[in-house]
Amino acid sequence: MQVVRQLIQNNLRQSGMTIALLLIILLFQILTAGTLLKPLNITNLILQNSYILVLAIGMVLVIITGHIDLSVGSVAAFVGAVSAILMVELSIHPLPAVILCLLLGALIGAWQGFWVAYVKIPAFIVTLAGMLLFRGLTMIVLQGQSIAPFPQEFKQISSGFIPDVFGGENLHLFSLFIGMVLSLLLVYKEIRGRNQQLKYSFDVLPIGFFIAKLVGIVAAINWFTYILATYKGIPNVLMILLVLIIGYTFVMKKTIFGRHIYAVGGNQKAAALSGVKTKRVTFWVFVNMGVLAALSGMIFAARLNAATPKAGNLFELDAIAAAFIGGASAYGGIGTVIGAVVGGLVMGVMNNGMSIVGLGVDWQQGIKGLVLLFAVAFDIFNKNRSSS
Template structure:
């Protein structure tokens, strides 16, 4: 089999995993052409990664919720409400760290309440979280009724959503620390892939041929390096992107290297079989919804910090973008399938769509139509690829 034939077979067999990368590449190329290169400018790429932060964090949590065959519609207005609480506390003089801790604790409790209705009472997640969405929408309006938009004057808090990590090398042209971090991530990626390949070979599992494996390493490494080089050419890594990367890495390790992660996917694959094997399905459900609340609080903090204010309509349609990002990232509507790390790519796809349409001056009404179409396309793709696998 020659190189092109092998590449074609590889793409066909792994279209579910590689489809999102193809979609992202196509979107970026199209917008780069339509904006005469403005889309791929260092400044816009940096802005793009800042914009995707709060959606990416939600998408990580939403991926796990969908993996266990549930949905959470409350995350949008919950994020907006928690952001408004943070803004009010900061305006009243509360220090930044206690404010963040209190908001995260509240978000976790709200998530556990959603999980309680689903796991303990037996309410369908759609109904429980739809009620939560309405409750948090009303709470946000009540909370901002007397003041309207709450302006955040705390510079330290606002740096979370608008600041960049300092460069210890103080180079005027390139942010050296960003490049070092990028190279470290490439090194970790290559090490992880080689270790995974060797483990598969040890147990006689099917692996890529050596030439395709090397091509994959070079291709992904080149993309990572290009992204970090582009960011280093502007202001470097933003704190928002750093937080997003840390959260994605922690949840990736949690879901792939721990017993808890295996239990989450077991529950998603077959809840009854998981229960019979001794897994406490209710506790897993509580954990996943509590985790979703925790990440929703972080998303609300990132969004409020980026805007430097809390508005009465904050959080509108966040749940749509998070769900769409999860599906574009490869999570299955049938449950049990989906990688946390891929939700980052899904969030980047959604953020690229929004960013590109804004650069082209596309009206907000048409943007909603396109985003809805992308969600339908992602679910159709999931159904078709799943039926082919079967």
């Protein structure tokens, strides 16, 4: 039990928010009389929060380096507007248009990363200026009007579903197959990780707890894919999110660049003295944020089937809140991609549940604000306790 207690304490923020997410789901499942976890509502939850989760993945990297990005909502709106110009007005095929928009996002990120990393202007100021600049450019590009509709192929990003290659009629069999494959991969990863920890005499969960954890993971994944399979299957945007989560988790945990990001946020001077190219790391983190903001903007535009001047409003605040609620430290150097996604889901489930229950937007905003405040306060409390 001492080992279990120590492992929980070492991962208190992330494990705590995962438990909190489960409790919030249970609470609203009861309050909504079972509506929350119906297949249609779960699918809507994924579609409604996908663009915020994409931003949260990029934002947590920015926050880990000790910076902030207030411009992502405006960048998403601007890139969405440009995508509408390319596809709707210029009739460019969606594939090259999407690539051009992602490159535009990278250029925007490079522009902001240059001022932050090399000119040493605080990220708060640079991205605040970017928020105003790209919101203005969005209004100019759209001339104050919405542009629609997008081509059908582009709309499939947000409204499409993975086709069932097995031809299921009342049940999407391919979704069940994907769930089983994911389960096997995660079980293999967990067993391999445990064996490596044992090899180097690290503390691990007792075998009983470990087996219970594996059973819980397999049950959760297959229950989730079964619920989706009873509707239309796995949405395309969920597969995009899955690729991003796996890819960025690998980068942050297994690559030199990921370790450098943590080093820069933990202690920039020490990282520089250790040979880390701190300016380059910061620059590329902002480039990455620009690309993900562009992707988020296109996902949102595809969901609306229109580019609108008001798109992206307050997206940056939701992404920042997701990162902090998911365990990122306000001081930098701490945070995970999975934690940011969990934080985004906490906000998304709360929004959805409160809307179903009938709480007004005023109450929703107030409750979200309190959740963010308590999450950051919890982080500071833990930091002060560990340093005392």
